[in-house]
Amino acid sequence: MKPDSARLLDVFAVHLMTKVAPALPQAYQQGDVSVLGIMLLAVKEETERAASRRIEENAALRRLFETATPRVQDARLRERLAEAASSADPGLTISELECANIALRDLLIDLHAHVEELDSPEARRLDQDIWHELAQSTERRRLSMGAF
Amino acid sequence: MDTLEARLCDYIAGKLRHGSGVRVENLDRIFGGASRETYRFVLHWKEDEADHSRRLILRRDPPSSLIETERAIEFAAYRAFHGSAVPVPEALWLEEDPQYLEHPFFVMEELSGFEASPQAITQPPYSDHAAKLAQQKWRILGEIAKADPSKLGLEGIMKSVAPGECWQRELARWEGVLDEDELCPQPVIRAAIRWLRRNPPPPAQKISVVHADYRTGNFLYDAEGTIHGILDWEMAHLGDPLEDLAWSINPVWRWARDERCGGLAPREDAIRIWEQSCGLRADPDALRWWEVFSSVKGQGIWVSGAQEFSEGTNQDVILGLSSWIMGNAQDRAALLALGRLPS
Numbered sequence: 001m002k003p004d005s006a007r008l009l010d011v012f013a014v015h016l017m018t019k020v021a022p023a024l025p026q027a028y029q030q031g032d033v034s035v036l037g038i039m040l041l042a043v044k045e046e047t048e049r050a051a052s053r054r055i056e057e058n059a060a061l062r063r064l065f066e067t068a069t070p071r072v073q074d075a076r077l078r079e080r081l082a083e084a085a086s087s088a089d090p091g092l093t094i095s096e097l098e099c100a101n102i103a104l105r106d107l108l109i110d111l112h113a114h115v116e117e118l119d120s121p122e123a124r125r126l127d128q129d130i131w132h133e134l135a136q137s138t139e140r141r142r143l144s145m146g147a148f
Numbered sequence: 149m150d151t152l153e154a155r156l157c158d159y160i161a162g163k164l165r166h167g168s169g170v171r172v173e174n175l176d177r178i179f180g181g182a183s184r185e186t187y188r189f190v191l192h193w194k195e196d197e198a199d200h201s202r203r204l205i206l207r208r209d210p211p212s213s214l215i216e217t218e219r220a221i222e223f224a225a226y227r228a229f230h231g232s233a234v235p236v237p238e239a240l241w242l243e244e245d246p247q248y249l250e251h252p253f254f255v256m257e258e259l260s261g262f263e264a265s266p267q268a269i270t271q272p273p274y275s276d277h278a279a280k281l282a283q284q285k286w287r288i289l290g291e292i293a294k295a296d297p298s299k300l301g302l303e304g305i306m307k308s309v310a311p312g313e314c315w316q317r318e319l320a321r322w323e324g325v326l327d328e329d330e331l332c333p334q335p336v337i338r339a340a341i342r343w344l345r346r347n348p349p350p351p352a353q354k355i356s357v358v359h360a361d362y363r364t365g366n367f368l369y370d371a372e373g374t375i376h377g378i379l380d381w382e383m384a385h386l387g388d389p390l391e392d393l394a395w396s397i398n399p400v401w402r403w404a405r406d407e408r409c410g411g412l413a414p415r416e417d418a419i420r421i422w423e424q425s426c427g428l429r430a431d432p433d434a435l436r437w438w439e440v441f442s443s444v445k446g447q448g449i450w451v452s453g454a455q456e457f458s459e460g461t462n463q464d465v466i467l468g469l470s471s472w473i474m475g476n477a478q479d480r481a482a483l484l485a486l487g488r489l490p491s
Contacts, residue, residue, distance in 0.1 A: 026176060026177065027176065027177075027178070027179060028176065028177035028178060028179045030179070031179025031180065032179060032465055035465045035466055035469055036465055038469060039465060039468055039469050039472075042469065042472055042473065046472070098332075102332050102333060105332070105333035105335055106333045108333070108335050109333055109335045109338045109339075112335065112338075112339055113338075113342060116342060131339075131488045134335055134336050134339065134483065134488065135483055135488060135489060135490055137335070137336075138336060138476065138479045138480050138483060141476045141479075142476055142480070143472060143473050143476060145473060146473045146474075146476060146477045147400065147401070147402050147403050147405055147477065148399045148400050148402045148405075148477045148480060148481060
């Protein structure tokens with residue numbers, strides 16, 4: 001479909017911020033509509049990467065779990081990790097990818113807490129890998145308009 | 149007419165024993181702040197055969213808010229600091245009975261003609277006075293830290309806490325908010341919480357009033373670089389004064405998009421001004437604990453807003469924006485404080 005959704009959101013955002021907001025009588029309404037415009041720009045940025053960042057992250061988490069599985073001492077956690085490592089995204093819609101992502105990130109929390117209790121060079125390496133993935137996951141979600 | 153203006157007018161008329169001809173005019177909602185609905189208005193009345201008018205602020209609880217806060221404590225904090233070295237507006241009436249305006253509220257003086265925007269402070273003419281504003285910002289925070297809660301009359305109003313228990317109480321509170329409100333896993337913040345429990349800070353040097361949202365955006369300033377009022381005391385409590393210092397230098401408030409805390413001053417300058425003002429020491433390890441904690445608390449606030457927005461209990465557009473942008477920035481701030489953010 002044309003115009004692209006990104007183009008539509010861009011135009012709508014500018015329209016709200018430069019045409020609609022200044023024409024409103026009250027400062028509260030102006031602020032409200034201006035934030036709607038800013039939010040549309042954020043939605044545009046997120047929409048563009050919504051599928052790719054989840055596919056990338058879900059794959060990274062499965063690789064991490066595959067590496068971690070033989071190093072984990074808890075049998076039940078090892079089983080969950082092995083199962084997650086061999087799983088696949090159920091589909092390519094955002095809601096399907098998000099559902100898988102939530103389950104994988106829940107498991108990441110359990111794995112991280114477990115690894116922190118272990119005292120071995122292997123566990124420390126795994127801990128480093130997890131922190132690396134946490135930093136990556138934060139970058140994947142970063143929005144350009146953020147102050148930090 | 150049963151407008152908010154009319155109901156507010158009736159309420160105030162009942163409070164002004166010696167006044168008559170009470171009128172409320174120009175009631176106008178102020179944008180921003182999702183924990184209270186804030187309105188400015190002008191009150192007119194006659195007293196001793198003379199006409200009077202005063203610019204006032206109405207702070208009313210919304211149906212649901214970003215964080216569940218105690219309006220009586222906020223009101224008491226304004227009253228306690230009024231006329232002190234900590235500039236605040238005069239608080240006039242607190243009403244917790246919802247029969248008047250549907251929700252509890254309080255009325256206070258409007259400090260008018262000043263700016264509060266965290267973005268404006270990074271632009272001329274305000275940015276020309278960044279150093280002066282920074283000096284006042286952290287000096288006033290030092291005054292809050294230095295103040296004696298019992299002399300302020302706040303000890304019976306705010307829950308008491310022992311110096312060694314401040315961190316546990318605050319961490320339990322915000323972990324509880326995350327447990328209750330998070331809509332998706334928070335692996336960075338959960339790791340931060342475990343780190344905080346493994347590395348407890350030393351006991352507080354003293355029990356202070358903690359403003360708890362002391363940052364650029366919550367004070368009024370002018371174009372000559374003078375701060376005129378510290379606002380938004382809705383999360384105020386007794387605790388470790390380092391909690392406020394850490395919150396004030398959290399990287400998520402770097403509005404100038406550079407290293408300056410709150411868009412005003414480098415971290416070390418902010419800490420030095422605060423130490424000189426209150427006479428306390430910001431022990432680096434203890435301060436680091438509170439910096440990590442401040443990102444847990446911040447994420448608690450953003451997650452709570454996201455939950456309110458998603459549930460439909462509060463769909464203020466600012467909640468949608470803060471959930472996305474501030475939520476991500478808060479994870480980055482946590483990683484930075486933990487030494488895990490790649491340079």
